[in-house]
Amino acid sequence: MEQTAISESKSNGRIKFIIGGLLIVAAVVYLIISSTKASAQYFLTVDELINKGSSVQGRDLRLSGAVIGDSIQYDPQTLNLTFTIASIPGNNKEIEQLGGLAEVLHQAVSDPNRQRIQVSYNGPKPDLLRNEAQAIITGQIGQDGTFHADELLLKCPTKYEEAVPDQAEGSS
């Protein structure tokens, strides 16, 4: 149906569009890769962090561990908060095998041989920060070996368990 002259100019036009499209795709791929590199946060356990040592200094990290209650120090005037966390496994399956999160946290806190790391944070003390809570902390490791947190997330396993049987017993 098409005449050759038209189809030629058309294919010319099409090449322009294809090149334009490819350029956009390339730009987007570049954006995604560079942004991923710039803002990726590595999930580490305390063990992994201590093993890696200074190679991860300055990187944005996400660290998970069990809060040791006695170590919590908080100054409400300056909002300076420090505490120590003990290593727990990072893998959920492993945690399940070891008897669930509450059990794993309990063991980590009562075992003095576990690797530990000190965390410092400036800001109000979260209510959930207490002994045997799971802390998920975002921040960087400093040269002094202290983990400087930008963000604190705390989980208390007891609150996340199926509460139905307990509750039912209480009211029946």
Add this chain to the structure above:
Amino acid sequence: MLANFGYGALLVSLLVSFYGVFAAIYGVRKNKPAWVESARLAMLLTFPLITIAALSLILLLVNGNYELEYVSSVTSNSMPLYLRVTALWGGQAGSLIFWSWLMSAFASAVTLRKWKRDREFLPWVIVVSLVTLAFFLILVIFFENAFERIWRFPSGQFEVAMFQPAGTILATMRDGQGLNPLLRHPGMIIHPPMLYLGFVAFVIPYAFAIAALVTGRNDDRWIRITRRWTLVAWLFLSLGLLLGGRWAYDVLGWGGYWGWDPVEIAAFMPWLTGTAFLHSVMIQEKRGMLKHWNMVLIILTYCLVIFGTFLTRSGVLSSVHAFAQSAIGPLFFGFIGLTFIVSLTLLLQRWDSLKSEAHMTSMLSREALFLLNNLLFLSILVVCFWGVIFPLISELFTGQKVTVGPPFYERATSPLFAGLLLLMGVAPLAAWRHSTAKTLGRAMWKPFIFSVVIGIGLPMVMGVTEWPALLGFWLCAFVLSVTLNEFWRGALARHRRSSENLGLAVWRLAGRNRRRYGGYIIHLGVVLMAIGIIGIELFQTETQGTVPQGGSITLGDYTVTYKSLAIFDTADGRNVARAVLDVEKNGQPVAQLHPRRDFYFESQQQMTIPGVRSTMEDDLYVLLVDWLPATSQGASFKVYHNPLVNWLWLGGLVFILGTLVAAWPDKDPEEAVVPVRHSTYAGADV
């Protein structure tokens, strides 16, 4: 009793759905219209049936039948009536019933339309709607059953089951755990239904698209029929997103409105493809191009809607393992995968008959710019999708858990959003078919100069020096001047022709061509929102401090003085700590704020409600984060200064208004809106 009744109604509606699918296919294969009619009636019947189920659940929630596990997990004695009703969508099981209910309402409404001209679509629209509905019904009946009760063994053990296990009695429960306090907010009460309405309504255009593929109708009839459905779906989805943002700002207490959380992104992704679809269907209507593309977009939107429904209620993405533990995860992915493959197969079969009727000739023509707009929306989609699945991919291939947070999304999407703004200014000036740099330049230079003065000059005079902000403000000013100029030109022409006064001319102009001017109003809304977003993203400042009574915290021009703190219990089961703060701006008292913290006894959860002084210029947003309980002398506050954030909400209102204008019914929609295009298929359309 009522639980069994509701559950029974769901079971019957599932059977009716299966029957409807079968009858529709049988009727169309054997060419027996009576069977198709029967399928239509089956479709209609699902609505009252699911209504019965939903009403049963609502009654159980209101009555406080805590022996139902769902009821006890989302309601409690202290909750007022309206919250108990809205607890219907407070948990996963209930919200899936709610979803099915909305779905059946929309699908029934569609079957009630006049089908004269497109009878052949009907059976396939029914099939797609009922298959979708059946999927959700299967979920609520077999996997997430809201009607399950708690049974007690004589030994004191409990079991959750639908029907009485042997040797048990129904547990008596006097109170429930109550709705998550975070969800007890007006924004949160209407936010999920809006989002769900948006999700559900997108099923309709998808159903018509599939019907068009199956029947082999390769014109744009399906697009014209579903234009308003798509707009309505988009309206609700936009409203849902906006309300979610407002809720986060009011309740979550981190001074922001959008956190690039996977759940937020899940609701945002169908909006992106939906927005791309709304733009690109215009090209198909005008020029008969991009037919494959539109099909792909609506298929993607549908899959993302199902994906979004799943994610917004389950939180699977926090971990791969949580996903494996949930029974409905694999089902959802199976369903999405299946519909995706079936839809694409249908599309490939019809690939040749959906050839474009014209070709793009000019890179600067309006259709080319629309295509570029589509590419940008899809690029944002790819960024979002990548961000969501990246942790899973990285864990799968490297064993290393890596996540990307808000900085990733902000960095990767902001150039794309800026590109979209630019297009919003350029595309309305570009001509269809053919447009050159010269013609564009001629149309553009006046608004361009105006926008440089307003968008760059004015902020610089006010002391803004950051180039991203200046670029952003310039883009906003550019779109603003182009769009207002469009209104002005149109109104002036009317004014000259018929000597209407200008106000009336604008009104009639928008009324005559609602789609176009509604679109422009939406663009204006986006610009206002962009101003707010630039303000809060680039100029937000914060500070925190602990002060004694009478002490002050200073942030920018503001000084906040801590006056007093009251701690008291309320009748609805909260312990409230409420601070009184005086706010001064440049030494002048401007407001008194009451940030507070509510502690809910039942759920042992707390909620931080900010005290906000809000003006068009800026918001001062104060959180009460801590206090010394014994003396209540000293307290800690976090203070945010959020410039221009109110423009975001104002823009949201304008945005919704524009969508309403565009979706408002015309007297004769199909002919009035779109002029007949010159194409081989034009005869089939009108």
